[in-house]
Amino acid sequence: MTTLTGGCQCGAVRYAATGVGTDGYWCHCRMCQRAVGSVAAALVNVAKRDVTWTSGAPTYFMSSPFGRRGFCAACGTPLTFDYPDSAKMDLTVGSLDDPGAVQLTSHFGIETRVPGWIAPDDLPTTRCDDYAPLVARWAAVERPRA
Ligand SMILES: [Zn+2]
Ligand SMILES: [Zn+2]
Numbered sequence: 001m002t003t004l005t006g007g008c009q010c011g012a013v014r015y016a017a018t019g020v021g022t023d024g025y026w027c028h029c030r031m032c033q034r035a036v037g038s039v040a041a042a043l044v045n046v047a048k049r050d051v052t053w054t055s056g057a058p059t060y061f062m063s064s065p066f067g068r069r070g071f072c073a074a075c076g077t078p079l080t081f082d083y084p085d086s087a088k089m090d091l092t093v094g095s096l097d098d099p100g101a102v103q104l105t106s107h108f109g110i111e112t113r114v115p116g117w118i119a120p121d122d123l124p125t126t127r128c129d130d131y132a133p134l135v136a137r138w139a140a141v142e143r144p145r146a
Contacts, residue, residue, distance in 0.1 A: 004044070006096040007055065008072035008079060014055035015079070017091060020046040024093050024102035026118060027081075029109030029128055035069045036078045039114040042093035043081065044102045051089065065141040083137070 002022055007014035024044040032041035058070030058079050070080030082089035093099045107113070107125040128134055 002101065004046070004091065004096055004098075004101060005054075006079075006091065008075050008077035008095060010072060010075035010077075012056045012074045013053070013058055013072045013077075013079060015051055015091070016054050017046045017051045020044075020050050022102045023105040025106040025108055026104065027090075027108045028111075028113040030112050031063045031067070032081070032109065033112070033114075035063060035081070036092065036094070039117040041078070041081070042099070042102075042104070043090040044093055044096075045088055045090050048082070048087055048089050051091070066137045 001019045004017040004020055004022075005015065022044065024042060026040040027043055028040045032043075033039060035041065056072070059073040060068045060070050062068045063081075066083055066085075068082060068084060069078060070082070071078050077095055078092050079095050080089055080091055093102050096102065104121075104123065106123050108131070109128045110125045111127045111129065
């Protein structure tokens with residue numbers, strides 16, 4: 001367990017995550033790709049109760065019916081991903097003061113992995129549609145047909 005600090009490019013939004021783990025992952029899903037403007041998002045999952053906004057606060061964009069992206073409204077730096085009703089959240093590894101403090105341990109959303117950009121490795125992989133909590137969230141927002 002460690003303390004991770006970070007923030008956006010302009011410095012308006014800063015955070016500290018205390019007593020958290022350092023297992024990070026690549027998310028290759030299309031929403032993360034767009035949210036960070038890259039072929040994948042490097043994320044570290046932490047408990048919301050362990051995160052303190054030490055300067056400012058993120059602005060949120062709902063990127064799905066149940067997921068949102070936190071970013072700095074002044075400079076646009078992507079900072080977080082979370083489900084508002086969840087006790088956990090992701091911080092973007094690139095917004096950490098020391099991105100090297102987090103280790104890559106897995107890959108998520110590999111059905112939309114972009115070939116050629118991130119070298120293959122032997123780490124565990126998960127498809128979005130094989131991840132039961134996410135499948136259940138999508139099922140819950142699908143309206144029954146009359
Ligand atoms: Zn900023
Ligand atoms: Zn994603």
